Amino acid sequence: MDTQQCIKCKEIKPLDMFYANKQSKNKKCYRCKVCMNKVTIENYRKKQKPKKDWSTDEGFKICRKCLNKKPINDFNIHYGKTRTKDKMRNECKECQKTHSREHWKKIATRESEKKKIYHLNNRKVAHGWHLKSKYGITLVDYQKMLDLQNGKCAICGSDKPKGNYRHFAVDHNHTTGELRGLLCTQCNTGIGLLQDSPDLLLKAAEYIQSY
Secondary structure, rough: OOOOOOOOOOEEEEHOOOOOOOOOOEEEEEEHHHHHHHHHHHHHHHOOOOOOOOOOOOOOEEEEOOOEEEEHHHHHHHOOOOOOOOOEOOOOOOHHHHHHHHHHHHHHHHHHHHHHHHHHHHHHHHHHHHHHHHHOOHHHHHHHHHOOOOOOOOOOOOOOOOHHHHHEEEEEEEOOOOEEEEEEEHHHHHHOOOOOOOOHHHHHHHHOOOO
């Protein structure tokens, strides 16, 4: 087996104990792997910055952003993978909010465009999500309501939502949240401007009939 002497430790070792080096004559480094590793570790430790002491009184924590000592309640729980012993975030709630606002400002336009494109390509899914989140009904429930109205507005009888809208508006009681029916855009806007008040609607009808 071929051997070589390490210029650092002066020991004669097999060639497989030396890293490859294309520039040397035998294509091997002049120092053995052990010596090379020692130098690498020493250089790493020289460049490594000393760790800060973040320890503080019990029930308190130092925010890594603003560097202020605050009660532990001023920090949110870290629900992801974390190395912190207390399982809390390293930045306080205020710094986290500030970072979130700044981050959203950077991506707001991009996310808005992505949302528009998604809605255009997935109109049915987007409509179903809107119905579920705002009114607590599904697309099936919406279709049943529309079928009971023969596919028309519950007030004017129009078979089109009108305006730039593709679907009839879900009319509901703004106080109790009770669903009433499906209306076209104009009828829904009209009763909304009259504050959903039967008295105002009757007065408006009397006013029109008086001329």
